[in-house]
Amino acid sequence: MTVKQLRAFLAVAQSLSFAQACERLHLSQPALSLAIKNLEQSLGGALLVRTTRSVSLTPEGESLLPLAVRLLADWDNAEELLRQHFTLQMGKVSVAAMPSFAGNGLPVVLKAFRDAYPRVNVTVHDVINEQVLGMVRDSRVELGIAFEPATLDGLQFIPLYNDRFVAVVPLDSPLAARSRLSWAELLSEPFITLQRPSAVRLLLEDSIVARHGKLPVAFESHQLVTVGRMVAEGLGVSAVPKLCLRQMEELGARCLPLDEPQVERRVGLLHLAGHQLSSAAQALSDEIVMRYRCQ
Amino acid sequence: MTVKQLRAFLAVAQSLSFAQACERLHLSQPALSLAIKNLEQSLGGALLVRTTRSVSLTPEGESLLPLAVRLLADWDNAEELLRQHFTLQMGKVSVAAMPSFAGNGLPVVLKAFRDAYPRVNVTVHDVINEQVLGMVRDSRVELGIAFEPATLDGLQFIPLYNDRFVAVVPLDSPLAARSRLSWAELLSEPFITLQRPSAVRLLLEDSIVARHGKLPVAFESHQLVTVGRMVAEGLGVSAVPKLCLRQMEELGARCLPLDEPQVERRVGLLHLAGHQLSSAAQALSDEIVMRYRCQ
DNA sequence: CACACTTACGATATTCGTAAGGATT
DNA sequence: AATCCTTACGAATATCGTAAGTGTG
Numbered sequence: 001m002t003v004k005q006l007r008a009f010l011a012v013a014q015s016l017s018f019a020q021a022c023e024r025l026h027l028s029q030p031a032l033s034l035a036i037k038n039l040e041q042s043l044g045g046a047l048l049v050r051t052t053r054s055v056s057l058t059p060e061g062e063s064l065l066p067l068a069v070r071l072l073a074d075w076d077n078a079e080e081l082l083r084q085h086f087t088l089q090m091g092k093v094s095v096a097a098m099p100s101f102a103g104n105g106l107p108v109v110l111k112a113f114r115d116a117y118p119r120v121n122v123t124v125h126d127v128i129n130e131q132v133l134g135m136v137r138d139s140r141v142e143l144g145i146a147f148e149p150a151t152l153d154g155l156q157f158i159p160l161y162n163d164r165f166v167a168v169v170p171l172d173s174p175l176a177a178r179s180r181l182s183w184a185e186l187l188s189e190p191f192i193t194l195q196r197p198s199a200v201r202l203l204l205e206d207s208i209v210a211r212h213g214k215l216p217v218a219f220e221s222h223q224l225v226t227v228g229r230m231v232a233e234g235l236g237v238s239a240v241p242k243l244c245l246r247q248m249e250e251l252g253a254r255c256l257p258l259d260e261p262q263v264e265r266r267v268g269l270l271h272l273a274g275h276q277l278s279s280a281a282q283a284l285s286d287e288i289v290m291r292y293r294c295q
Numbered sequence: 296m297t298v299k300q301l302r303a304f305l306a307v308a309q310s311l312s313f314a315q316a317c318e319r320l321h322l323s324q325p326a327l328s329l330a331i332k333n334l335e336q337s338l339g340g341a342l343l344v345r346t347t348r349s350v351s352l353t354p355e356g357e358s359l360l361p362l363a364v365r366l367l368a369d370w371d372n373a374e375e376l377l378r379q380h381f382t383l384q385m386g387k388v389s390v391a392a393m394p395s396f397a398g399n400g401l402p403v404v405l406k407a408f409r410d411a412y413p414r415v416n417v418t419v420h421d422v423i424n425e426q427v428l429g430m431v432r433d434s435r436v437e438l439g440i441a442f443e444p445a446t447l448d449g450l451q452f453i454p455l456y457n458d459r460f461v462a463v464v465p466l467d468s469p470l471a472a473r474s475r476l477s478w479a480e481l482l483s484e485p486f487i488t489l490q491r492p493s494a495v496r497l498l499l500e501d502s503i504v505a506r507h508g509k510l511p512v513a514f515e516s517h518q519l520v521t522v523g524r525m526v527a528e529g530l531g532v533s534a535v536p537k538l539c540l541r542q543m544e545e546l547g548a549r550c551l552p553l554d555e556p557q558v559e560r561r562v563g564l565l566h567l568a569g570h571q572l573s574s575a576a577q578a579l580s581d582e583i584v585m586r587y588r589c590q
Numbered sequence: 591c592a593c594a595c596t597t598a599c600g601a602t603a604t605t606c607g608t609a610a611g612g613a614t615t
Numbered sequence: 616a617a618t619c620c621t622t623a624c625g626a627a628t629a630t631c632g633t634a635a636g637t638g639t640g
Contacts, residue, residue, distance in 0.1 A: 001374050003298055004605095018620060028607050033621060035605085043374070045381035049571045052613045052620060059437070059573030060380050067373045074369060078362045079296050079338070085355050086340035142354070276344045278354030299630095313595060323632050328596060330630090347594060347638045 005039035010068045016055045091280040092121040096135040097145040102126040104243045113287045120280045129199030142281040144270035156273040160292040163241045164264035167256045170234040176254040190218035190236035207263040300334035305363045386575040387416040391430040392440040397421040399538045408582045415575045424494030437576040439565035451568040455587040458536045459559035462551045465529040471549040485513035485531035502558040
């Protein structure tokens with residue numbers, strides 16, 4: 001029994017006419033006749049009673065009819081669903097991104113992606129840098145955006161840009177008038193930063209401790225927003241990835257470039273090396289890479 | 296997308312190996328390779344990732360896998376079900392028979408039918424003669440067994456045997472010693488018979504009234520069993536179709552042949568002339584006809 | 591070099607459409 | 616005569632298997 005044969009049977013059974021069914025199937029009468037004949041032969045008995053002037057169903061045909069309707073509907077649905085997945089008229093991607101990217105770079109990319117593929121469902125996980133790696137590794141997300149990991153076993157890393165730290169100072173601070181700062185100048189002020197598990201915090205400590213000794217931490221927070229607001233209120237200064245520059249200035253703080261040594265680290269796209277990306281994930285990945293490579 | 300292609304995909308997806316799938320499908324590797332290729336092309340994207348050394352599923356393949364399992368299971372089930380209907384390993388027939396036949400001739404036929412086709416479900420409707428015709432006409436049953444109807448519009452009648460009436464008298468009656476009776480002798484006793492809507496009753500009245508005047512009805516009942524018991528108790532005499540002879544004697548009554556004029560009518564098998572019988576009904580019909588034609 | 595999948599190609603089977611046949615209205 | 620389904624037959628298409636090719640462990 002083939003799909004074509006069953007489709008032929010359904011067409012005839014519903015119209016009770018070979019001639020009409022022919023048009024619906026875009027098939028010649030003999031071809032249809034044969035298809036039905038072969039179907040009947042493969043099942044072992046007659047499904048249709050053909051008198052020269054009319055067509056009717058045998059009891060077996062009668063019991064096949066509802067089955068055929070359901071089978072073909074299921075078949076077509078499955079086929080259509082898959083096709084839509086491929087043409088990105090449907091499907092889903094899940095991305096995990098570290099907060100600094102999820103809050104700053106990602107939204108604009110997502111906007112463009114959404115415009116291109118409006119029916120693809122995108123799930124964003126805004127989690128700390130380490131969890132991004134874990135989620136990609138466990139296949140809980142297809143794509144991740146994070147700092148380049150020290151060891152990428154099984155992961156593939158596509159670099160997007162170099163993230164370097166910029167100084168954040170209150171608008172009314174004397175430092176705010178400067179065009180650039182040295183780390184020493186910045187660290188002489190009370191320092192506000194993210195709390196420990198954060199990758200930004202760790203990166204900062206690793207780079208600073210060697211040259212300037214312990215970080216003079218005055219305040220800590222989980223959220224970049226809070227850090228920005230605290231700086232704006234004049235509680236101290238901070239250093240954040242350049243990507244967060246606009247966010248900081250919107251919160252009422254002033255950002256300045258920092259002198260050498262630059263504290264910077266590559267940020268990039270991560271996915272499992274073995275697995276192949278879904279069409280949707282591939283499309284989103286392309287979108288992200290294009291946006292950062294071309295600028 | 297064809298059934299073969301989906302089957303090929305399923306085999307590969309489950310074994311994660313073209314070579315193993317080949318054996319399961321009884322197919323050469325190139326043929327399988329092509330089948331998958333065509334399937335992927337028809338759906339518009341890759342389902343399997345083939346590195347030369349291993350096979351894995353793309354996310355789309357992953358989402359097709361459960362669909363494929365379900366679709367093919369449904370497909371095979373439907374196919375198997377239909378095949379079983381045809382080979383009479385399954386299926387159902389419904390028969391309506393008038394009480395005199397349902398209680399006497401039918402059980403032995405059904406026994407033989409059941410032995411031949413143990414998995415065919417048979418539904419018997421034990422209804423009065425007129426309802427047999429109605430049920431066949433309304434397609435509530437496929438087969439009917441009843442007296443030959445006066446007008447068979449749309450029905451086909453296959454005669455089985457001539458049913459003639461026999462006299463039923465109490466064992467202790469003087470009539471019981473006789474080897475045969477005339478209608479006049481029988482009608483001189485108090486007469487017990489079935490109630491009005493019964494075909495047996497009407498047939499009896501039609502035949503008798505013309506020659507002997509009104510039936511001398513002493514008692515009436517719906518059930519042949521009751522009639523038999525009443526006769527056995529000596530309440531009167533009766534006349535019943537010959538088919539019921541054994542039943543009457545088991546109830547303790549004596550049956551005797553009746554002289555001319557014979558009151559007889561053809562009993563036969565009925566089905567809708569237009570419709571074709573199901574395999575199961577055809578088989579039961581054959582069984583019944585064979586049993587009565589050959590004896 | 592052995593294994594696993596793909597490509598190339600000739601042979602076989604199916605399926606299709608045109609043409610002709612038979613039956614019914 | 617017209618309609619509708621079937622059979623007959625040649626052509627196009629698809630599928631299969633053998634043989635050769637390619638890349639990996």
